[in-house]
Every structure is written in C-alpha cells, then in structure tokens.
Amino acid sequence: MSSPSVWHKNYPVAQGNRQSPIDIVPHQALHDPSLGPVVLNYDQCTSMNITNNGHSVVVQFDDSDDRSVIQGGPLDNPYRLKQFHFHWGEKGCHGSEHTVAGNSYASELHLVHWNAVKYKTFGEAATAPDGLAVLVSLLHKTGDDHRWLHVITDALYMVKFKVSTTVNCFNPKCLLPSSLHYWTYLGSLTTPPLHESVIWIVLREPIIVSEKQLGKFRMLLFTGEEEDQRIRMENNFRPPQPLKGRKVRSSI
Numbered sequence: 001m002s003s004p005s006v007w008h009k010n011y012p013v014a015q016g017n018r019q020s021p022i023d024i025v026p027h028q029a030l031h032d033p034s035l036g037p038v039v040l041n042y043d044q045c046t047s048m049n050i051t052n053n054g055h056s057v058v059v060q061f062d063d064s065d066d067r068s069v070i071q072g073g074p075l076d077n078p079y080r081l082k083q084f085h086f087h088w089g090e091k092g093c094h095g096s097e098h099t100v101a102g103n104s105y106a107s108e109l110h111l112v113h114w115n116a117v118k119y120k121t122f123g124e125a126a127t128a129p130d131g132l133a134v135l136v137s138l139l140h141k142t143g144d145d146h147r148w149l150h151v152i153t154d155a156l157y158m159v160k161f162k163v164s165t166t167v168n169c170f171n172p173k174c175l176l177p178s179s180l181h182y183w184t185y186l187g188s189l190t191t192p193p194l195h196e197s198v199i200w201i202v203l204r205e206p207i208i209v210s211e212k213q214l215g216k217f218r219m220l221l222f223t224g225e226e227e228d229q230r231i232r233m234e235n236n237f238r239p240p241q242p243l244k245g246r247k248v249r250s251s252i
C-alpha cells in the first residue's frame with residue numbers, strides 16, 4: 001500500500017475539490033432541519049465473507065437485491081450495502097480517518113453502500129457524484145470490550161494473511177452507536193482510486209472498543225502467507241484533506 005502523500009501521481013483527483021476524509025469542526029457544521037434521520041434496513045442477514053484484501057479487512061454482503069439498504073437523511077434514494085471495512089493505527093488513539101475538532105479516534109468503520117436505483121453496478125456508481133454513501137462509526141478506545149465487535153475480531157486470526165473466510169448472518173447494525181445523529185458532506189473514496197462519488201454520513205457518537213480488540217486488527221498482515229516479508233497491517237488511514245469551501249451539515 002503506497003503512502004497517501006504519493007497517490008496524486010497516479011490519481012490526480014487526490015488533489016481534487018471533494019476529497020475525504022476531513023476534519024469535522026462541530027460548531028462550524030450547519031444544522032439543517034430538512035435533514036431527516038438515516039434509516040437502516042439491515043435485517044435480512046446477507047453477509048457472506050470476511051477478507052484481508054491487503055489493505056484492510058472487509059466483510060462483503062450479497063448486494064444482488066435491496067435486502068440491506070440505508071435511506072433517508074441526505075439520500076434521495078435507498079443505497080444498497082455492499083461491504084464494510086475498518087481503518088486503524090498502530091497504537092493509542094490514532095487510526096481513524098475523519099477527525100472531530102482535530103481529535104482522532106483509534107479506528108473507523110466504513111459501511112459502503114451504492115445507489116442501485118440510478119446505477120446498474122457498484123463500479124458504475126463508484127464513479128458517479130451521487131453513487132456511493134458511506135456510513136461511519138468512530139471507534140473510541142477505552143477499557144471495555146464492544147460486545148458485538150468480538151464476532152469480527154475473533155475471526156481475524158483466520159484472515160491474518162491475504163485470504164478470505166465465510167461470515168454468516170452478521171448484522172452490522174450492532175456496530176453502530178445508540179444515537180444516529182450525524183454530520184454529512186460530499187467527499188470521495190479515501191483509498192485509490194479516490195473517486196469523488198461518496199455522500200459521507202459520519203455518526204457523532206463513537207462506539208467503545210477495547211485495546212485487546214484493537215490489537216487483533218493490528219496483528220493482520222499486509223502480506224500473503226507465501227511472501228517471506230511479514231508486514232503488519234496498521235496505519236491504513238488517510239489523513240484529513242482540505243475542505244475547499246465545502247459545507248458540513250449536521251442532523252441535530
């Protein structure tokens with residue numbers, strides 16, 4: 001995984017006008033009363049597998065129909081859940097991509113959805129300005145285990161190297177905080193190809209996870225079993241990017 005500072009050489013859009021992540025400054029966010037609640041319909045278990053794809057750990061979903069969708073909030077259509085993945089650091093409270101008033105969290109969960117009403121495939125949606133919607137849960141490290149995150153962290157040893165294993169019936173709603181109040185802004189993918197196609201919905205309330213649970217992410221490897229180099233997967237986060245005049249709206 002090359003460093004974010006050189007991505008612009010192969011992906012000039014890295015220096016575009018709607019790049020992600022950003023630093024969210026709460027008192028500068030515009031409260032928009034027209035922003036309704038986000039509505040999550042994840043009840044039909046459609047998770048399929050968990051994969052170490054060499055730069056994060058990803059849980060893929062069956063997105064062949066509208067069983068698992070997000071709608072409402074800033075979205076004009078229902079967006080289909082395709083996958084979720086995490087970003088994390090190597091220690092302490094660094095590892096999230098979005099920061100809040102300059103403060104970073106230990107990790108960040110991205111639930112990636114695509115607009116299957118307007119676009120035929122995820123690939124097509126991923127290049128459209130309203131193609132994707134990513135719901136963000138910030139993971140705050142304190143002492144306690146998160147009661148449901150262990151389902152994921154207990155499976156990580158099976159994908160230590162760049163492999164995949166099945167995960168049945170995991171409803172990611174259990175990884176969200178109790179409050180669905182959010183900030184929202186128009187941005188991009190935070191890893192190449194950095195397409196400016198994402199409506200970001202960042203939940204204000206972090207979830208609480210333990211150092212032990214975070215440690216299990218950090219034992220993942222960027223490298224495959226056959227490679228003799230063992231490179232730990234950590235610090236797979238992009239730092240905040242310039243706002244370039246964008247407005248962040250707040251649901252409350």
Ligand SMILES: Cc1ccnc(S(N)(=O)=O)n1
Pocket residue numbers: 110112134188189190191192193
């Ligand atoms: C599916 C996908 C690809 C690249 N980057 C992202 S992210 N980190 O913006 O959610 N998601």
Ligand SMILES: [Zn+2]
Pocket residue numbers: 085086087110190
């Ligand atoms: Zn991500």
